[in-house]
Amino acid sequence: MTCPAAAADTLPVLYSFRRCPYAMRARLALRACGLPVRLREVVLRQKPAALLALNPAGTVPVLHGPQGLLLLHSLEIMRWAFAKQAPAGWWQPRSPAEVALEAQWLHANDGDFKRALDGYKYPERHPSQSAQDWREQAVAGQLRPLEAQLQSHGQAHVWGAEPGLLDLALWPFVRQFAQVDAAWWDRASGLDAVRAWLRRGLSGPLFESVMDKYPAWQPGDADVLF
Numbered sequence: 001m002t003c004p005a006a007a008a009d010t011l012p013v014l015y016s017f018r019r020c021p022y023a024m025r026a027r028l029a030l031r032a033c034g035l036p037v038r039l040r041e042v043v044l045r046q047k048p049a050a051l052l053a054l055n056p057a058g059t060v061p062v063l064h065g066p067q068g069l070l071l072l073h074s075l076e077i078m079r080w081a082f083a084k085q086a087p088a089g090w091w092q093p094r095s096p097a098e099v100a101l102e103a104q105w106l107h108a109n110d111g112d113f114k115r116a117l118d119g120y121k122y123p124e125r126h127p128s129q130s131a132q133d134w135r136e137q138a139v140a141g142q143l144r145p146l147e148a149q150l151q152s153h154g155q156a157h158v159w160g161a162e163p164g165l166l167d168l169a170l171w172p173f174v175r176q177f178a179q180v181d182a183a184w185w186d187r188a189s190g191l192d193a194v195r196a197w198l199r200r201g202l203s204g205p206l207f208e209s210v211m212d213k214y215p216a217w218q219p220g221d222a223d224v225l226f
């Protein structure tokens, strides 16, 4: 959807790529928190100069707004959104111990789990072990603990009945993992609680609402309100 220049001018700009799991989690958080942005869809092979000027590393997502707002990492964007306008009824860490626990899950996801996911998806690029070894590593290090966490309370989300930032941050990565070998995931993984958690997340209105397709942004294009 496009919006009048006057209304859009003050909104932050999100450089995004539809299929990037980091960009997905940023869009999920912005949408969950009800924070509109101007979305610029990036083609990674042809990064716009405006993106590279802001982030020489050339990664998406990037959030750039008025008054010096510049966030170059997905978790920074998520935390900014939740700090600005956390949705009512969502789980938020209430103690230093809960903050630390959430950070541990995120660190494990973005580190060891992401590496194992890449090895599982592209074993030819990561030949130090087989695809099956990468898969087992991802399961042992992250998905079995997630299964145990979900089973410990039997509720819909990682922390319990309320959804939280962590659910949004993990969904896009576990989604990719599940897609590598959907038959194994459905029939042989034994990760029943994780599968149900993922299915609920992906089929809900929030996830669907951040997966619309937009044409690649070019300088001079009308703003796309997201």
Ligand SMILES: N[C@@H](CCC(=O)N[C@@H](CS)C(=O)NCC(=O)O)C(=O)O
Residues within 6 Å of the ligand: 017, 019, 020, 021, 022, 023, 044, 058, 059, 060, 061, 072, 073, 074, 075
């Ligand atoms: N630490 C960054 C990582 C983002 C990232 O790696 N994004 C990928 C796309 S999924 C990217 O932009 N890669 C640059 C490229 O492929 O040229 C974050 O959390 O936002």
